[in-house]
Amino acid sequence: MAWAWLVSRAAALGSGASGLAGRVWKIGADDPRRAVHGLKVGLALALVSVFYYTRPLYDGVGGAAMWAVMTVVVVFEYTVGGCVYKGFNRATATVSAGAVALGVHWIASKSGDRFEPVIRSGSLFLLAAAATFSRFIPTVKARFDYGVTIFILTYSLVAVSGYRVDALLAMAQQRISTVAIGISICLAVCVLICPVWAGQELHRLTARNMDKLAGAVEACVEGYFAEEE
Template identity: 50%
Template sequence: MSELSSSGLRSPIPPFPSSAYTNYSLLSQSSYETMDITGPAANRSAGEVIMRGWCWLKALTKRCKKPMVEFKNKLKKVVTDDPRRVTHSFKVGLALSLVSLLYYNKSLYGGYGSSIIWAVFTVVVVFEFRVGATLSKGINRVLATLVAGSLGLAVHHLACLTGDKGEPVLLCFSVFLLASAATFTRFFPGVKARYDYGMVIFTLTFSLVAVSAYKTDEILEVAGERLITILFGCVTCAVISIFPFPVWAGKDLHKLMFLNLEHLAVFLDGFGGEYFGVEDNKESEDAITDKKSFLEGYKKILISMSEEEALTNFARWEPPHGSFRFNYPWKHYLEIGKVTRQCAYKIEELHNCITSKIKAQSDFIKIIQDSCMELSKESGITLQDLSAAVKQMTYPKAASTHIKNLKKTAANLKTVIKTVTLENANVLEDVMPGAMVASLLVDIVGCIEDIAESVIELAHLAKFKGADPAS
């Protein structure tokens, strides 16, 4: 407030100094300059953010590169191992698309309602890689649904006659009895191999019908709709599985048989040079590596039993195709697989002789070397001839001649061993390794003879080209 003068008049307010205006203006300007968001500091900050983002993106790309390359290699391996997998994937998609059209068709959907979903379920669980597996599941599913549905309706009719109190008791008892019986039946080997899936569907369908029938008045109509939709799904799977690019289990089983024989032949053909150290020095490193990798091929035979049994089961469900007529003797392939595995176990012992580093370079080894190599070579030729006969489905006419040569060579080897007289020889270190190899080669001759007999029997049963029909 302004002070009053002695005369009582208010004194004038002194003017604000111009220097103060100048200082205030400068202060305000400097304050706004410090708050300017477009200044150099802000530009540096934005540049750092961009650089950090770019570095992070580069690091992320480097980290993702290795997993992407690994995924690419795995994808390539899956496709190259069996290109039929790609076709199968498209076939499953096609089957599901066709079944899904039932939903989009109002006239069909109005007639079947929510029961159409059973067709989709059927395609998902029934469609398999091979035709035989698809037909096996489809037929099992249809028959099991039909039988279980019929029994369920019959039990429901009987339960209705017992009244409101007796109906749930009879239904529960029937579910307990039939489910227990069906589950126990699955333990039988024959049922387990061919009808296991059907028994599961039988148990499921009967239980669903028995339970739903207690609260539903239109059980007969619902059961009929589900059976029709399931049948439609199975037929769709069968048609698409068989006609466009079929994958036959029978062909795969046939191929597996002659490839197994070929693996044995390759091993025996190269065993002599590998064990006795008689190798061609002119061979390239890649050729030697490939040759030694073929010596490992027999190991696939040792673990092929389950695959053979599965393929045999699926092949029996398939219709005639190619050179495989109706009632083809698929079960005999299991017999060939059995004797082939017995030979593979002997070959595994021979392979252990190579890897155990007990290949003594004694005088005894040098004496039996030629006979062992001749026997191993002749064994490989015999198995190669049998493999070609199975592959081409022709009668192995030269098998008897090869077997005679094998027996003669084995007898010569035994004679050589008996006539050997070594003075001052260490039996454990000098004689035993070679004697063990010679003994295994002689045993393999017996295995090859069994294989030849099985192949000849298959040629007669399957009526291979050149086989005697009267035999």
Template identity: 55%
Template sequence: MEIELATQDKAGPLGWFKALPVNFKNKVVNLVRSIKKLGQDDPRRVMHSLKVGVALTLVSLLYYWRPLYDGFGVSGMWAVLTVVVVFEFTVGATLSKGLNRGFATLSAGALGFGAHHLARLFGEKGEPIVLGLLVFLLATASSFTRFIPRIKARYDYGVLIFILTFSMVSVSGFRVDELFELAQDRLSTIAIGGATCIIVSICVCPVWAGEDLHKLVASNIEKLANYLEGFGGEYFKDSEDEESGRDSKGDKAFLQGYKSVLNSKNTEESFANFARWEPGHGRFHFGHPWEQYLKIGALARQCAYRIDALNGHVNSDLQAPLELRNKIRKSSTKMCSESSKALKALAFAIQTMTDPSAAKPHVENSKKAINELKVVLKTISLEKADLLAIIPIASIASTLTEITKCVKNISELVHKLSCQAHFKSSVESTVPPENQKPQLLHRGSIKPVLDGGNDDHVIITVHESNEEYSLQNEFSQPPKLGQ
């Protein structure tokens, strides 16, 4: 690219003009590729665009079809504007905007109509003064309520429409005689536009904000698990390859996945806010505990911040001595492995909405690994090693301990979510392969034994989990070998 620019500069304006068609073609090709990639990444975007087109076409009939136009007139344009403003990507966002706009228009129109009649009581000279005073008071109070966090999060759009509608009805009522008919037509067309958006959004390939939040939280937990799964091998692999001089900082893509979790707060809160507006659908019934997802997401971000600190040790040029790293290798790797398995089990439980009890053994094993690591660190400190050499591994151990505590807290919240959301009991088919216990093959032997009393015995010995259980049964008949 730089060579082409240099060539064009040397050729002057004529060369630039000749290269213009080629450059234009390249830009068009790149634009088409980016649009194609955008649609391939999430095909729902294409469907959303088609849904908006369908909704706009339907409300346009208020203008195109003569009987409807005779009934609503130019007020039909409010239906078109409502579709453009209200229709959002998810059902929850569309419902939120549609209901906010509808109730705000209704309440503001009623108040504006009342303000108009109240102002008329003060005569021709006092009417504009009273109207101006009422507009000032309601606009000031409504604008101030937009700073309240709860209203800002859920009803900000409704408050904005309330201010707009009340001001328009109050001010226009001073010059318009048929104020009631005007307000009625606008409210009707806005209701038609909002209803069209809601019906199309729900009935045609709906995109549920609650389902997206559900998948996002599970995906974030899985990203943390992937990092912990690879950290032990990556960090201590570096220590093994240090003397051989091999480059251990090659492909570390799995170490970067957790970074998207750090910035997921706004997305999660937005999804949770819209999910509250959505009706029950699929596995998510009315009153689903969306607040629990926000709590789990907050803990996942805390864990991600600690992982970010841990990742600094992997990329640091100042590493602990090889000998000290090898001493904490076993307990640290075990801690990471068990925490990773616990997080994967929790993510799988959220995805499938099944009982997350499979994560409990791994959480307990990670606690045991913490105690083992503490013993190792105490042993190292008693050996009177160099303090500067101990600090890096002590920092890693402290961070791993905090991560394990975060995993434990996440596990508790997921269990609470499973109770509130009524997750189904886990069955064998829903347990992830990495958490399935291997089937034990029982090895046994049958030996005929002669006792002093000339009675026949059979000793059956069963070997399972390094334990032997011997059962001695008496039979009245001698055993028949070969059966």
């Protein structure tokens, strides 16, 4: 009984694996650009990792080189428009959050050791609450939802770490530069290698849907006349 159960389970797993492989192959065969997109993401990550593995480049950006890798992972999208949208949101949110965090850091550092943690925590509470509430506004939700999330993340990291880090300005510059490197590599790979435009995709999708609709109408008409005969 045990051997029969093991053989049946192995056969079920084999049929399931073959079925999964067939579905995966069909997805790639229906639109080969999906497979190309995976290769593009791998290429972008390989390029940005050079800044971490090469000593001269690593010395130029410091330990913040990993932020460039994270930027590629979260910014790279299937279409060029989606990549530009996320890149713009991330760049704007990172720069604005860094500027606000530096301003609050300067004010807190001038207020003395007693009030500095209070000012930092209070600014973090107010800005995080206001930014989170702004995500419920329809216009902000539709256009800048990702940017607001990055703003909260960046400001929190810079504001909190600034209490223990002396060279806060250098750290902010390194993170902004690495984010810019990641966005630049994403846009270069997405635009230069087999670019996918959202408008073109919409046109193709509309054409495919019209073909399906025409086929369905033709089948209904043929069935109607066949019934009358």
